[in-house]
Amino acid sequence: xxxxxxxxxxxxxxxxxxxxxxxxxxxxxxxxxxxxxxxxxxxxxxxxxxxxxxxxxxxxxxxxxxxxxxxxxxxxxxxxxxxxxxxxxxxxxxxxxxxxxxxxxxxxxxxxxxxxxxxxxxxxxxxxxxxxxxxxxxxxxxxxxxxxxxxxxxxxxxxxxxxxxxxxxxxxxxxxxxxxxxxxxxxxxxxxxxxxxxxxxxxxxxxxxxxxxxxxxxxxxxxxxxxxxxxxxxxxxxxxxxxxxxxxxxxxxxxxxxxxxxxxxxxxxxxxxxxxxxxxxxxxxxxxxxxxxxxxxxxxxxxxxxxxxxxxxxx
Amino acid sequence: xxxxxxxxxxxxxxxxxxxxxxxxxxxxxxxxxxxxxxxxxxxxxxxxxxxxxxxxxxxxxxxxxxxxxxxxxxxxxxxxxxxxxxxxxxxxxxxxxxxxxxxxxxxxxxxxxxxxxxxxxxxxxxxxxxxxxxxxxxxxxxxxxxxxxxxxxxxxxxxxxxxxxxxxxxxxxxxxxxxxxxxxxxxxxxxxxxxxxxxxxxxxxxxxxxxxxxxxxxxxxxxxxxxxxxxxxxxxxxxxxxxxxxxxxxxxxxxxxxxxxxxxxxxxxxxxxxxxxxxxxxxxxxxxxxxxxxxxxxxx
Numbered sequence: 001x002x003x004x005x006x007x008x009x010x011x012x013x014x015x016x017x018x019x020x021x022x023x024x025x026x027x028x029x030x031x032x033x034x035x036x037x038x039x040x041x042x043x044x045x046x047x048x049x050x051x052x053x054x055x056x057x058x059x060x061x062x063x064x065x066x067x068x069x070x071x072x073x074x075x076x077x078x079x080x081x082x083x084x085x086x087x088x089x090x091x092x093x094x095x096x097x098x099x100x101x102x103x104x105x106x107x108x109x110x111x112x113x114x115x116x117x118x119x120x121x122x123x124x125x126x127x128x129x130x131x132x133x134x135x136x137x138x139x140x141x142x143x144x145x146x147x148x149x150x151x152x153x154x155x156x157x158x159x160x161x162x163x164x165x166x167x168x169x170x171x172x173x174x175x176x177x178x179x180x181x182x183x184x185x186x187x188x189x190x191x192x193x194x195x196x197x198x199x200x201x202x203x204x205x206x207x208x209x210x211x212x213x214x215x216x217x218x219x220x221x222x223x224x225x226x227x228x229x230x231x232x233x234x235x236x237x238x239x240x241x242x243x244x245x246x247x248x249x250x251x252x253x254x255x256x257x258x259x260x261x262x263x264x265x266x267x268x269x270x271x272x273x274x275x276x277x278x279x280x281x282x283x284x285x286x287x288x289x290x291x292x293x294x295x296x297x298x299x300x301x302x303x304x305x306x307x308x309x310x311x312x313x314x315x
Numbered sequence: 316x317x318x319x320x321x322x323x324x325x326x327x328x329x330x331x332x333x334x335x336x337x338x339x340x341x342x343x344x345x346x347x348x349x350x351x352x353x354x355x356x357x358x359x360x361x362x363x364x365x366x367x368x369x370x371x372x373x374x375x376x377x378x379x380x381x382x383x384x385x386x387x388x389x390x391x392x393x394x395x396x397x398x399x400x401x402x403x404x405x406x407x408x409x410x411x412x413x414x415x416x417x418x419x420x421x422x423x424x425x426x427x428x429x430x431x432x433x434x435x436x437x438x439x440x441x442x443x444x445x446x447x448x449x450x451x452x453x454x455x456x457x458x459x460x461x462x463x464x465x466x467x468x469x470x471x472x473x474x475x476x477x478x479x480x481x482x483x484x485x486x487x488x489x490x491x492x493x494x495x496x497x498x499x500x501x502x503x504x505x506x507x508x509x510x511x512x513x514x515x516x517x518x519x520x521x522x523x524x525x526x527x528x529x530x531x532x533x534x535x536x537x538x539x540x541x542x543x544x545x546x547x548x549x550x551x552x553x554x555x556x557x558x559x560x561x562x563x564x565x566x567x568x569x570x571x572x573x574x575x576x577x578x579x580x581x582x583x584x585x586x587x588x589x590x591x592x593x594x595x596x597x598x599x600x601x602x603x604x605x606x607x608x609x610x611x612x613x614x615x
Contacts, residue, residue: 100600119589248415248419284426288404292409
């Protein structure tokens with residue numbers, strides 16, 4: 001795991017100096033990259049570490065974004081205070097929604113979480129209680145103000161996202177070093193064995209769900225600040241599939257893998273804008289090819305020096 | 316009462332379509348333990364391919380039995396071929412890989428098919444000609460039946476009975492059931508697993524193709540991304556019936572169709588998907604193996 005610390009530090013240094021060398025449009029791309037990396041890492045906690053097949057992650061990302069947008073636009077709450085509900089609401093919803101179905105076997109959980117995401121989109125599109133703005137979403141989200149100072153430049157938003165990503169990486173580092181991280185890893189490898197060793201599988205999976213969703217909610221809040229608007233398309237199932245794919249194409253539980261995945265899925269399209277129509281076709285082909293050539297992802301995680309004869313792929 | 320009977324007819328129609336599509340999912344899942352996310356897109360592809368074959372080869376306006384039958388057969392053959400190709404290129408190399416790799420590959424295949432349709436036929440809605448089937452309408456106690464609806468229910472029922480007989484009475488059907496139970500043991504018994512899987516993809520894709528054409532003929536408007544929603548509904552139907560279980564997929568499809576129609580008729584069509592997934596979650600909580608699924612002790 002030492003290697004991933006080094007990569008994380010190099011990455012943070014590069015991203016920390018990135019605004020000095022880029023114009024404002026690239027800075028916006030960089031901010032988007034940072035926000036989506038946070039979401040991808042939070043998906044990685046659930047899918048890559050705890051091994052729960054979550055394909056509705058955009059739901060929690062969206063809950064955070066809509067919490068900030070609704071509280072700010074409809075109730076005039078300053079952005080800085082909306083961070084708290086933007087983290088707590090996804091956290092509570094994750095426990096409420098995933099609680100009853102967390103015991104389901106992989107594919108069933110996958111379809112149920114897709115279902116939650118679809119229900120969420122339908123709820124916001126049908127403009128429940130006149131709060132969500134229907135298909136158009138919510139516009140005119142305020143800028144962040146702390147003690148009267150306005151943080152509205154792209155650089156300021158970039159550094160806020162940067163701090164969020166740094167915090168996320170710290171949380172993941174602590175998670176990996178803790179009892180919780182080890183339990184999740186064990187559950188991922190073999191949940192029946194984990195259970196017979198006395199690990200409360202349900203508890204740790206839910207823990208992963210709640211933690212991942214809370215982080216995604218914080219990223220959602222950042223997303224609302226960056227675009228000063230939220231709309232349903234940013235949180236639909238296609239986005240969830242993107243997050244799911246990022247983790248698996250990059251490499252489950254692998255820091256460089258998730259970063260590469262995010263870069264490929266969200267930054268490359270910005271660079272190759274002229275191929276916009278064929279973009280998803282190329283993505284699809286790339287997904288198939290990556291999985292055939294590197295079934296464990298582009299940059300799979302390595303755990304210590306396991307002898308080759310013990311490295312048998314578990315299903 | 317009228318609204319109930321009318322929605323019953325509509326529900327049975329859409330339910331038959333879900334059942335046809337669900338069979339493709341459930342057979343693939345039964346044997347390969349893989350959600351074939353690209354299956355719904357094959358259904359959409361079939362509608363587009365069928366439309367092109369009809370308009371380009373036979374010419375619009377012709378609707379003799381021979382023409383209609385040829386459109387169905389040619390489309391089904393093409394889609395079956397695409398299905399086999401899909402399995403060869405996207406799934407076979409991943410048969411021994413971790414489970415999730417195949418899921419990602421399936422999602423990729425879905426994107427490829429969906430966007431190929433968009434690039435070939437364009438992003439706008441295409442309209443099926445209305446005269447492929449006679450536009451006869453019967454009215455019975457205020458309930459309206461169209462010829463198309465009757466055909467959909469009748470032909471779907473025939474195909475399903477045929478499939479049931481094929482799976483339960485023929486040698487290949489026995490091989491399919493054996494492979495679904497235990498692939499390795501089936502291999503040891505001399506079953507050619509590759510051929511079983513190919514057969515499944517041929518049958519599943521052909522049934523999906525028939526469903527795709529029916530969707531085009533009945534609802535007329537077809538879009539490149541419609542496969543995703545039909546596929547998801549059909550997959551939900553397969554889970555409701557008990558995934559891997561063929562009569563279960565038929566039952567699940569019909570029940571989901573009826574449920575959808577009743578929700579649209581009595582509550583609101585805007586919330587139809589929400590109700591579908593709430594029903595799914597309720598079923599998964601109380602009966603995770605589906606209505607007809609058997610509880611199998613998990614092998615360690």
